[in-house]
């Protein structure tokens with residue numbers, strides 16, 4: 001199970017990278033705003049600094065374009081990649097623009113030019129499958145948003161996975177829009193390659209009452225804690 005950290009909060013990123021749990025970081029304009037950033041590039045540079053310090057490698061960092069026209073998306077993606085100069089940079093391209101038109105061609109152009117693309121805001125398996133065919137390295141299915149849209153989020157994930165495997169596509173499915181800790185396990189079982197997790201859920205995922213009780217027994221028997 002590959003776990004990305006779905007936040008731009010530097011303290012949280014530091015904490016979970018240092019713990020060895022995070023295999024990458026995903027951001028979007030909403031997460032940057034929530035973390036108090038007004039300028040994206042300096043924010044991403046700080047995240048890259050943390051990745052390099054705590055993982056020692058070049059884990060994927062998703063940075064999202066905030067243009068809506070195809071030329072603008074390509075231009076901004078190229079700008080971000082060169083401003084960051086970081087091998088793990090992955091550019092998030094939304095599957096659709098405001099007028100409803102798809103952005104598959106943008107994905108194809110960027111991927112063909114050697115830029116790693118994470119196609120985001122996919123709700124349906126066909127969107128994710130099409131993005132994978134266009135060359136996206138990652139396709140992001142937003143689980144709870146998919147359910148909000150009246151779709152069966154788990155079915156969207158499993159169908160996408162089946163098609164990726166059937167056609168031997170290279171894309172990996174990132175499942176985002178996780179709103180409850182145990183959804184991490186459900187989407188993994190449905191076929192997610194990667195789950196991007198809001199970090200507030202990691203402590204819940206790691207907690208078992210019985211583990212704490214067991215530690216209490218050990219420390220009591222060691223004479224460190226009074227019974």
Ligand code: E4P
Nearest residue numbers: 006028144145176177178179
């Ligand atoms: C997508 O980029 C993210 O996973 C995002 O945080 C969506 O989560 P939400 O649907 O809970 O807002």
